[in-house]
Amino acid sequence: MFLINLPIGLVALLLALRTLPADQHAGRPEERLDVLGLALLSPGFAALVYGFTTAAHSGDASSPKVLVAFVAGVLLLVGYVVHALRTPAPLIDVRMFDKRGFTMAVITMFFVGAVANALLFLTPLYYQQSREFGALHAGLLLIPSGFLGAAGAITSGKTANKVTARLTSTAGMLITALGALAFSQIGSGTNTALLSVALGLTGYGIGLTAPGTMAFMYRAVGEASAPRATSALFIFNQIGGALGIAAIAIVLQERLGDGGGHPAGAYGGSYWVIIAFSVVAALAALVLPGSFRAEAPGEGPPAGEEKAPLPEATSA
Template sequence: MTRGTPEPLTASETTAPPSQTGPATAGPTPAASSDLDPAFLRMAAVLLLALLMALLDETIVNVGLTTLGGQFDSPLATVQWVTAGYLLAVAAATPFAGWAVDRFGGRTMWLTAVLLFVLGSALSGSAWSIQSLIAFRVLQGIGGGMIVPVVQSVLATTAGPSRVAKAMALISLPLTLGPILGPVLGGVLVDTVSWRWMFLINLPIGLVAVLLALRTLPADRYAGRPDKRLDVLGLLLLSPGFAALVYGLTTAAHSGDAASPRVIVSFAGGALLLAGYAVHALRTRVEPLIDLRMFTARGFTMAVVTMFFVGAVANSLLLLTPLYYQQSRGFGALHAGLLLIPSGILGAAGAITSGKTADRVTARLTSTIGMLVTAAGALAFSQIGSGTNTAWLSVALALTGYGIGLTAPGTMAFMYRAVGEARAPRATSALFIVNQIGGALGIAVIAIVLQTRLDGTDGHPAAAYGGSYWVIIAFSVVAALAALLLPGSFRAEAPPQQAGTDESAVPESTPV
C-alpha cells in the first residue's frame, strides 16, 4: 500500500503472493490439505506456551488481592489496581500489535512481547510497595496485550485459508483454559509458597518459551517494512479510547453503580475518542490501525459481534460462578476455583470438536449450536438453590465451557477468511479489542444486576445468583443469533483457493 489515500480492499489485494501481502512470519507453507503438519504444530506449541502464560496472568492475581492488601497495608480500592492496571495496559497495547506485526514481523514482535512480559513479571515479583507493583503490572500488561493478537495473527496467516479453522481450535485451548486455571494456580501459590510467585513463575516459563522460539520459529520474511508507517494520531485516539471504556466498565463492576460520575466521564471520554478515531480512520492518508471498511462485510461484522458476546458470556461466568460458590455456599477460593475446571476441560473438548468438524460444517452451524449449548448450561444455574448438588452444577458449567469452546475457533476462522490474509494482523487487533470490551461489559452488567438483586436481602441468597444467570442466557442467545447470520451455508465447501471472493469478503468501496 502506498502512502496516499488508503485503497479499497480488492480481491487482488487479498490474494497477492505471500511475498507481497503474506504474514509477517515465514512459517510452514500452507498445504492444500487441511491437516496441520508437524512443523506447524511445533511452531504453534511454542507460540501458545506464551499465550497461555499471558492469559493466566489476567486472572491469577484475583485470589491474592486480600493477601496483597495485608502485605502492603493498602485498602482494597488501591489493591484492585494490580488487576485493573494490567487490563488497562492490555487495552492500550492491543491496537499497536496489528501494525507492529506488519511493520517488524511476527517472530520479532512475539519475542519482544514475551521479553517485555517476562521483565514485567520479574519486577512485579520483586515489588517493594503497592505503587511499584501496580507500575510493574502495567509493564507486564503491555507485553501481554501484544502476545494474544500477535499469536492469533501469526498462526492464522501461516495456516492459510484451508487450515485456519484448525489453527483457531489450537488457539482456543489456552484461551479457554488460561482464565480458569489462573485462580487455581494463584490460590496454590499464595497458600503454599508466596504471593511473589504469582509473578515469578512466569520467568522459567517465559525463558523456556524464548529459547524454544529461537530454535523453532522461522525467521521473518522481511527485516522491516518502511512503507508501513505508524498511524500515530490513530494510536493516540484508539488506545486511550479503548482503555477509557474498559476503565469505565471495570469501575462500574467494582462499585455496582453505572451512573457514578467516574463511570460516566470514562464512558463519555472513551466514546468521544473512539468517535474521533472513526472519523480519522476514514480520512487518513496513512493505513489506519483498524480499517473500519472491514465492517462493511457482513461475514466480518457478524463474526466480531459473535465474539463480542462470547467475551461477555465467558467473563460473566468466571465472575458469577465463583462468587456463588464462595458467598452462597461458603466454599473457599481454591475450592471454588477447582469447581471451574470441568468448564475448562470441556471448553478444550469443544475447541477440538470445532477443529475436527471444520471440513464438514461451517461456523454458522457450530457457533450457533455452541452458544445455544452455553445458554442451556446457564439455564440450569438460573434454578440454583442454597443446596443444589455441586456435581449437577459441574455438569451444567461443563456444558457452558463446551459451548464456548465450540463457538470461538470457527468464528475466528470465518473472520480471517472474510478479510483475507493481507488484513489478518489488523483484523486480529479489532477482534481482540471488541472481545475485551464485551468481556468488560459482561462483568459490569453481571456485577450491577447481582448487586441490585442482593440489596435489601440478608446474606447471599442463592436465588439472587440464580436470577443473575438470565443475563448470561440473554448474552448467549444474542451470540447464537449473530452466528446464525454469518453468510453462507451450514455445510463446508472445498477450502477457498482465493481469499476475498465469496460474499463474506470485504467489498470494494471508496473510503469517505
C-alpha cells in the same frame, strides 16, 4: 497473585518462538506505526473498560465517574474513526466493517467475551458466598469448564472440513446458554456434580465457538488485512468481557439488595444475563454469510467476502 502469569507467559513465549513460523514480508511495503490512531484508540478503549469496571464495583452505572469515562471513551473512539477513514494505513481499518462476515464475527466474539468473563466472575462468587466453599474448593469446581473448553476447540477443528463456523459457533453458544440455564435454577443446596456438568457445557460451548469464528474472520477480510482484523477482534472481545462483568455485578447487587446476605436465588437470577448474551452471540453467528457446510475444493468463499487461505494454526 498476578505473578503467576510470569512463568506461564514465559513458557508460552518460548513455545511461540520455537513453533510459530516467521512472518513473510517479502514484497510488502513497509508501514509506519499509526501514532495518532494509537493515541486515540488505546485511551478510548481504556476509558470504556474503566467505565464498565467502575460501574461493576459501585453497582451504579449512572454515577458521574462512570458517565465521564463513557463520554470520554466514545469521543476518543469517534475521533479515531474519523482519523482512520482519512489515513491509508490506520491502526485498525474501520472499513473492514463493510464486510458482513467480519462484522458478525466481531459481534460474536464480543459477546463470547462477555459470557466467558461473566461466568468466571459470577460462578466462584456463588460457590464462596452462597455455598460458603473456600477459594480452593471453588477454583477446583471450575476445572470442568477448562477441560471441556479444550474439547470444544478440538471439536471445532475436527469438523472444519465438514461444516462452517455458522453452524459450530451457533451451536456452541446455544450449548453455553443451556449450561447457564441450569445455573439459573440453583438453590442453596444444588448438587455440585450437576453444576460441574452444567459449567462444563458452558466451557464446551465457548470452546466450540471461538476457533471457528476467528478462522471465518480471517477468510472474510483476506490475508493482507488479517493482522489488523485480529487486533480489532481481540480488542472487542476484551471490551465485551468488561461489559459482561459490569452487567453481572450490577444485576447481582440489585438482586441482593441492602440486606447484606447472599441468597442463592439472587445468583441464579443473575445467570439470565449470561443466557441473554449467549443467545445474542448465537444469533450473530447464525447470520454469518455463506452456508452451514464447508465449501468443497474449488468452491468460492461466501458472497461478498474475499478468498484467503485459512491460517494453519487456526484450522488445525
